[in-house]
Amino acid sequence: MRTSSIIIFCLLATAFSSCKKFEYFQTDPNKPTQATPELLLTNIETAAFNDISTSGAFASRYLVNTDGIDSYQYYNWQRSGFNDFGNLRQVVKMEEEATRINQPVYLALSKFFRAWFFMKLTLAFGDVPYSEALKGSSEMFTPAYDRQEDIFLNILNDLKAAGDQLVAADGDIRGDVIYGGKKEQWKRLINSFSLRILMSLSQKEGNAKLKVKERFAEIVNNPSKYPLLSGSADNGQLVFADLQDNRYPYYNNNSMQTAFYLEENFVDLLKQYKDPRLFRFAQKATKYAGLPDNDFNAYGGAKGSATIDENNSRVVNGEVSKIAKRYYNDPVNEPSVVLGYPELQFVLAEAVIRGWISGDATDYYKKGIQASMEFCKIAPADITAYLAQPSLQLVPGKELEGIFNQKYISFFMNSGWQVFYEQRRTGLPVFDVSGNGVLNNKKVPKRWMYPDTELNLNRQHVSDAITRQYPQGDNINGIMWLLVKE
Known part of the structure; x- marks a missing residue:
């Protein structure tokens, strides 16, 4: 009798399970669907x-x-x-x-x-x-x-x-x-x-x-x-941490360590303004290793439009500055800014010049520069001296050129392709x-x-x-x- 009861139970269980839809058995209970x-x-x-x-x-x-x-x-x-x-x-x-x-x-x-x-x-x-x-x-x-x-x-x-x-x-x-x-x-x-x-x-x-x-x-x-x-403090930015999959994206990147140099026109723009952010962006060129770190003469760039052979010749001669070491040897380095306070200030300065809003374009412009330099950890005294330079003042009739140059500098290694789109617009x-490498x-x-x-x-x-x-x-x-x- 006991054996018959067990057989009947098994048959009923089998019949019940066979009524379940095929889809039921395709769902893994260990894998959430929501x-x-x-x-x-x-x-x-x-x-x-x-x-x-x-x-x-x-x-x-x-x-x-x-x-x-x-x-x-x-x-x-x-x-x-x-x-x-x-x-x-x-x-x-x-x-x-x-x-x-x-x-x-x-x-x-x-x-x-x-x-x-x-x-x-x-x-x-x-x-x-x-x-x-x-x-x-x-x-x-x-x-x-x-x-x-x-x-x-x-x-x-x-x-x-x-x-x-x-x-x-x-x-x-x-x-x-x-x-x-x-x-x-x-x-x-x-x-x-x-x-x-x-x-x-x-x-x-x-x-x-x-x-x-x-x-x-x-x-x-x-x-x-x-x-x-x-x-x-309101910047739209992602802060990195020294944890697996959370580090700065170019940490330990071999190409950045060995083959990424600053572009000549960018270096010249920073030199033109005597901009101390150059010392945060780049390493001294090996040819000028004996000069102080804060000597603008110790830095040079390769030409983005030149051929690889031309640029490698300049690298061999020690004339060109690599990107700063922190971009590849600091697991945290700096946050990934996608939209920051400096950019907003430059946008407001441009809007004043265009007549879209009232306000002081110079004030917005200088706030943008100051915030960018603070992000780059430039000393307060150096920021004050920088902003006081005659070359930094907006020139009547050429205000947008000054604003765009500073906006360009502030975008170095952040904000994705936004700087390219800004240049495309302006x-x-x-x-x-001009070089022989450009296609x-x-x-x-x-x-x-x-x-x-x-x-x-x-x-x-x-x-x-x-x-x-x-x-x-x-x-x-x-x-x-x-x-x-x-």
Whole structure:
């Protein structure tokens, strides 16, 4: 009897288990299928804020690579990828999880990160998928490309909504490795980012839809509603730690130790201003090893447009300064700044010169310089002496040149490709293309070509976007809508 009962129980158990759906057995109980918003936020922040780019440094004439022909140094890049759509999918997942557990504060931050990653994409290519993007769950795998003008308009509106939503949202921001959950600092970053975007639209002052000047003035003239970065403590930056996967990205990098030298025109600009930041950016050239560390004559640069042979000859002669050791032997070095107080001050100074806002352009300009030098750990007395130099004063009629030069210096080894986009917009400082190493018919590229994956999987839409924007076809010298004056 006992044996029969056991057999019947086993048969029933087997029958019950056989009723379970196949999908049941495809779920690993040890692997979570849901993630809390704070875990997603940490990864999203790290992807967005760890933005130190030697490629951008080569293209922006800060550094020279003597190890080989670098396409960024010699202006011969071609296609780039849509990798930031991967980051945007993480933002969408954070939105879904925040909605699931009713945490609206993460929805406000998601608007900022949507704006951040979409801005990177449109600045690189021009028109990109936007309104139909990120809808793979709806089986929309070939999204149309939105016009750049519409993308900018939507991003600006989303940032404004993000600030308002952040004020109203209840709940703490957990998982925040940038500001430690401080909503006020996020508001300041969001509004300052809006000003950066509006200034990037300086060629569009006459665009009635965007109302660039009006939007800019609205933010600056209402600080209680639109607070801005108030000092370097508010910098949008990722601080590194001496832990695995958390160190400065070029720590122990062999190429940086052996083949990365400062560019000649950048060194000459620093010498022209007698700028002590040179001593923080570079090592003395070996030819002048006997001179004091603070002697400007002890530093030299290689020419970004020269051939590798020409530059290596100068290296052998000991005439050229390597990048400072701290960039490869300090696991912490300095934070990765993606949008800082110095940049904001230079943006405000430019806005005064352009007549967008009232104020003292010189005051903003000097605050930007001071904050940059403090970030570089320049002594207070040296900062005071630097700011008092006649060569540092803004010259009437040439104010923008002075502002852009200092903005350029302040971006050294931070803010990703932003400095390249600033030069693309303004033409200042001039990037040297005179040497025999430069390709692309000795022109500085304006953009990247669309990814091969889009040509293979979304050909009709990407072809329509190319035809609409670039009459000469998809090429790196195409002039996107952003750069056409209105």
